[in-house]
Amino acid sequence: MPGPAGRKPPADKYDERRRALAESALLTLGELGYAKASLREIANNSEFSHGVVHYYFEDKHELIVYCVREQKSVCVRRYDGVVADSTTPDELAAGFADKLVETLTNDAAMHRLWYDVRTQSMFEDRLREVAAEIDGWLEDMIWRIVSRYAELAGAEPAMPPSVLYAILDGLFQQALIGVTVGREGVLDELRALVNALMPTMITAPVAAPA
Amino acid sequence: MPGPAGRKPPADKYDERRRALAESALLTLGELGYAKASLREIANNSEFSHGVVHYYFEDKHELIVYCVREQKSVCVRRYDGVVADSTTPDELAAGFADKLVETLTNDAAMHRLWYDVRTQSMFEDRLREVAAEIDGWLEDMIWRIVSRYAELAGAEPAMPPSVLYAILDGLFQQALIGVTVGREGVLDELRALVNALMPTMITAPVAAPA
DNA sequence: CTTCCGTCTTGACGACTGTCAAGAAATCTC
DNA sequence: GAGATTTCTTGACAGTCGTCAAGACGGAAG
Numbered sequence: 001m002p003g004p005a006g007r008k009p010p011a012d013k014y015d016e017r018r019r020a021l022a023e024s025a026l027l028t029l030g031e032l033g034y035a036k037a038s039l040r041e042i043a044n045n046s047e048f049s050h051g052v053v054h055y056y057f058e059d060k061h062e063l064i065v066y067c068v069r070e071q072k073s074v075c076v077r078r079y080d081g082v083v084a085d086s087t088t089p090d091e092l093a094a095g096f097a098d099k100l101v102e103t104l105t106n107d108a109a110m111h112r113l114w115y116d117v118r119t120q121s122m123f124e125d126r127l128r129e130v131a132a133e134i135d136g137w138l139e140d141m142i143w144r145i146v147s148r149y150a151e152l153a154g155a156e157p158a159m160p161p162s163v164l165y166a167i168l169d170g171l172f173q174q175a176l177i178g179v180t181v182g183r184e185g186v187l188d189e190l191r192a193l194v195n196a197l198m199p200t201m202i203t204a205p206v207a208a209p210a
Numbered sequence: 211m212p213g214p215a216g217r218k219p220p221a222d223k224y225d226e227r228r229r230a231l232a233e234s235a236l237l238t239l240g241e242l243g244y245a246k247a248s249l250r251e252i253a254n255n256s257e258f259s260h261g262v263v264h265y266y267f268e269d270k271h272e273l274i275v276y277c278v279r280e281q282k283s284v285c286v287r288r289y290d291g292v293v294a295d296s297t298t299p300d301e302l303a304a305g306f307a308d309k310l311v312e313t314l315t316n317d318a319a320m321h322r323l324w325y326d327v328r329t330q331s332m333f334e335d336r337l338r339e340v341a342a343e344i345d346g347w348l349e350d351m352i353w354r355i356v357s358r359y360a361e362l363a364g365a366e367p368a369m370p371p372s373v374l375y376a377i378l379d380g381l382f383q384q385a386l387i388g389v390t391v392g393r394e395g396v397l398d399e400l401r402a403l404v405n406a407l408m409p410t411m412i413t414a415p416v417a418a419p420a
Numbered sequence: 421c422t423t424c425c426g427t428c429t430t431g432a433c434g435a436c437t438g439t440c441a442a443g444a445a446a447t448c449t450c
Numbered sequence: 451g452a453g454a455t456t457t458c459t460t461g462a463c464a465g466t467c468g469t470c471a472a473g474a475c476g477g478a479a480g
Binding site for chain 2: 031032033034035036112115116118119120121122123124128131132135162163165166167168169170171173174176177180181193200
Binding site for chain 4: 039051054059
């Protein structure tokens with residue numbers, strides 16, 4: 001009975017293994033979705049056997065929650081660089097848009113899983129906590145971007161964080177669907193759109209800030 | 211073999227029954243979601259037995275697609291009245307916002323099902339057609355509202371239909387989640403938000419149209 | 421080497437699923 | 451009324467699921 005409780009050997013090895021399992025689970029989870037991804041299928045697309053899951057996780061639910069939380073916790077830090085390094089509003093907007101497009105192509109599976117989990121949270125109580133938590137992370141992420149953008153422009157965000165997040169999330173979700181079904185031009189449209197929309201999200205900048 | 215093909219008696223009776231079955235299926239579908247709603251559970255929450263589904267529908271997939279398409283085809287006509295009757299921009303915006311709030315409380319289950327189906331369409335090919343179709347309906351619906359709003363204001367929509375739809379859809383989806391988890395004040399916030407946001411969706415109105 | 425313990429595999433269990441066939445019930449036709 | 455046809459119920463089928471127990475493997479400790 002080594003599982004979750006009393007552990008003698010390197011306790012880090014345990015967490016490391018959990019992460020490895022969760023990461024390889026992401027492959028199947030992001031391809032089949034929350035409902036259709038069985039533990040056997042997840043195990044088949046990995047180096048593990050289907051039984052090992054219950055050695056590292058209580059049940060399927062815990063694996064999935066761990067997986068999406070782990071992924072998203074790094075996801076929400078993706079724009080920290082551009083926020084910190086940009087010196088003009090336009091540079092920030094362009095960097096933001098570029099990274100949006102980049103993650104849309106590179107991490108499409110993860111984003112699909114996230115939207116799946118959030119939607120399922122409306123039907124399954126046990127998912128609500130993690131969904132609400134991550135939604136909060138993402139809202140904060142957007143707020144960091146827009147408020148810094150406003151600061152660089154000598155202005156203020158024109159809308160509260162929740163509204164900014166909802167709007168950008170709606171645009172991103174449509175783009176994700178577009179990428180998933182293979183629609184052409186989605187990426188360039190999203191990039192242009194974000195660049196065009198950012199100025200509308202702050203109050204009119206003061207002409208001479210100094 | 212009376213099913214889908216050759217029918218002698220009132221062919222309308224057949225369609226009528228399909229609609230009745232689909233409508234009672236909505237109850238369970240909107241409560242449990244696409245994946246977790248089994249045919250037996252759907253039948254239990256209705257006046258039908260679990261086997262009758264295959265008399266009126268090819269399979270589970272066809273039932274669900276029929277159900278969501280039927281529901282949404284009336285859903286997208288919800289704002290036709292306010293669009294036709296409003297004589298000022300503000301009246302249109304207020305009527306739109308009111309009806310948004312109204313459907314959010316009355317038809318929450320249907321909206322949950324729709325978002326579920328659209329999300330699942332990213333994982334399941336067979337859902338993509340109906341999801342894309344309905345997304346188109348909704349985009350047209352939003353376009354009718356905003357373009358009429360702009361017309362009443364003597365202006366033009368400031369963004370293309372797809373962008374307007376994505377933005378409003380993002381806001382609505384967040385509000386739906388809020389309603390589902392029982393967050394307070396969501397409805398009033400959405401109403402105020404829509405009223406405040408509508409002016410930003412059109413170009414600056416011409417002062418004296420005549 | 422033997423012993424022990426953390427790690428993992430294998431195989432099985434019961435529950436649940438969509439589907440369908442066989443026949444009962446209801447309705448219509450004459 | 452009888453007979454035919456549409457409509458529906460019931461029960462079973464094969465398959466899949468999450469879960470878990472029994473034991474195999476591996477390396478470290480003695």
